[in-house]
Amino acid sequence: MEDLRIGVIGAGGRGGLATHAHKPGHGARITAVCDIRAEVLQDCRTAYGEDILTTDSPDVLLGQDLDAVFVCSPDYLHRSHAGAALEAGVAVYLEKPMGITIAECDEILRLAAHGQTKLYLGHNMRHMDFVVTMKKLITDGAIGEVQTAWCRHFVGHGGDFYFKDWHADRRLSTGMLLQKATHDIDVLHWLCSGYSRRVHAMGALAVYGRVGNRLSEPEPRPRHSLDHWPPLAQTGLHPIVDIEDISMMQMELDNGVLACYQQCHFTPDYWRNYTVIGTEGRIENFGNGEEGTVIKIWNRRRNGYDANGDIEIPLQPLSGGHGGADPRIVDEFLGFVRGETVPRTSPVEARNSVAAGCCATDSLRHGGVPVDVPDVAPDIAGFFAPTI
Numbered sequence: 309m310e311d312l313r314i315g316v317i318g319a320g321g322r323g324g325l326a327t328h329a330h331k332p333g334h335g336a337r338i339t340a341v342c343d344i345r346a347e348v349l350q351d352c353r354t355a356y357g358e359d360i361l362t363t364d365s366p367d368v369l370l371g372q373d374l375d376a377v378f379v380c381s382p383d384y385l386h387r388s389h390a391g392a393a394l395e396a397g398v399a400v401y402l403e404k405p406m407g408i409t410i411a412e413c414d415e416i417l418r419l420a421a422h423g424q425t426k427l428y429l430g431h432n433m434r435h436m437d438f439v440v441t442m443k444k445l446i447t448d449g450a451i452g453e454v455q456t457a458w459c460r461h462f463v464g465h466g467g468d469f470y471f472k473d474w475h476a477d478r479r480l481s482t483g484m485l486l487q488k489a490t491h492d493i494d495v496l497h498w499l500c501s502g503y504s505r506r507v508h509a510m511g512a513l514a515v516y517g518r519v520g521n522r523l524s525e526p527e528p529r530p531r532h533s534l535d536h537w538p539p540l541a542q543t544g545l546h547p548i549v550d551i552e553d554i555s556m557m558q559m560e561l562d563n564g565v566l567a568c569y570q571q572c573h574f575t576p577d578y579w580r581n582y583t584v585i586g587t588e589g590r591i592e593n594f595g596n597g598e599e600g601t602v603i604k605i606w607n608r609r610r611n612g613y614d615a616n617g618d619i620e621i622p623l624q625p626l627s628g629g630h631g632g633a634d635p636r637i638v639d640e641f642l643g644f645v646r647g648e649t650v651p652r653t654s655p656v657e658a659r660n661s662v663a664a665g666c667c668a669t670d671s672l673r674h675g676g677v678p679v680d681v682p683d684v685a686p687d688i689a690g691f692f693a694p695t696i
Contacts, residue, residue: 318381429658452588466573476546486665502561504664511555539574597631
């Protein structure tokens with residue numbers, strides 16, 4: 309099998325995902341990388357070989373003979389970078405979220421559909437064991453017909469990762485109900501086999517707006533430390549902080565399921581808890597794939613709370629980034645490029661998670677009014693086969 313020739317735009321940070329695609333002689337190799345930081349390019353030469361192309365220009369990279377490209381640049385550049393790759397006829401792995409506005413997402417979909425170019429979205433939580441296990445159990449009828457669901461997201465490292473760089477500026481990120489919640493909205497949609505038609509939300513900049521220690525120029529890669537505690541003692545925040553550090557949204561799905569999502573960026577711990585309730589029981593995750601993660605199901609009536617549940621499924625931790633999800637999603641993308649696999653996430657579903665987050669952000673910033681989520685244009689949606 310001849311190696312696919314792979315490029316990477318935004319090779320630092322999340323661009324490290326592409327290391328799972330570098331398998332010279334076994335189906336794929338990284339041949340070109342793009343980043344604005346010289347030290348990142350040097351790291352790539354060390355990782356992938358001195359003979360690869362390294363550049364700070366996406367146009368130069370896309371001028372190479374490539375079969376596919378990973379677009380892992382900051383979210384506000386996704387439309388530009390993914391759009392250029394699609395127009396060049398190169399298959400695209402686009403890191404979530406697809407864009408920072410609904411219009412950007414719809415334009416990316418149009419470019420892929422009109423050029424009939426392969427577009428793959430990096431919603432790697434659909435490849436995490438605890439999410440996959442919950443989806444299978446729900447599909448198999450473990451809790452009957454799904455009626456409602458919610459997610460509590462404790463973003464313990466929020467002050468380090470999202471309030472010290474471009475994420476903190478709503479012009480570049482829209483807000484955390486888009487940037488950070490896109491994963492969780494997509495998972496809720498997947499577990500509930502639907503997508504948001506109407507949303508409303510509330511939120512506030514409750515803590516980090518009171519932190520006066522700001523950088524004059526933002527750092528490209530904020531440092532994460534458990535010593536950055538309590539939250540009001542944070543230092544070196546982005547010069548602009550105008551996004552919410554608490555947010556919550558409610559969703560009415562197209563199939564009648566009601567869902568909600570809560571996010572806080574100054575909790576002492578970091579994890580997600582999903583709860584899904586059906587006509588015959590409730591399912592929850594405790595842990596996100598690390599040691600001790602367990603899925604529990606309650607499907608017998610009782611008085612009071614039983615912490616053990618009726619069914620308990622322990623999960624073993626897997627190697628690889630994000631609890632083993634990163635190597636899985638890269639393998640699926642490479643198979644998709646070769647025409648061997650069908651993606652677990654469709655671009656339309658990825659767009660719908662962004663659309664729900666954008667509409668919820670609009671609601672949050674306009675008094676919590678309900679907002680209807682617009683559909684994808686029918687001619688564009690028809691190009692992408694649904695996977696739900």
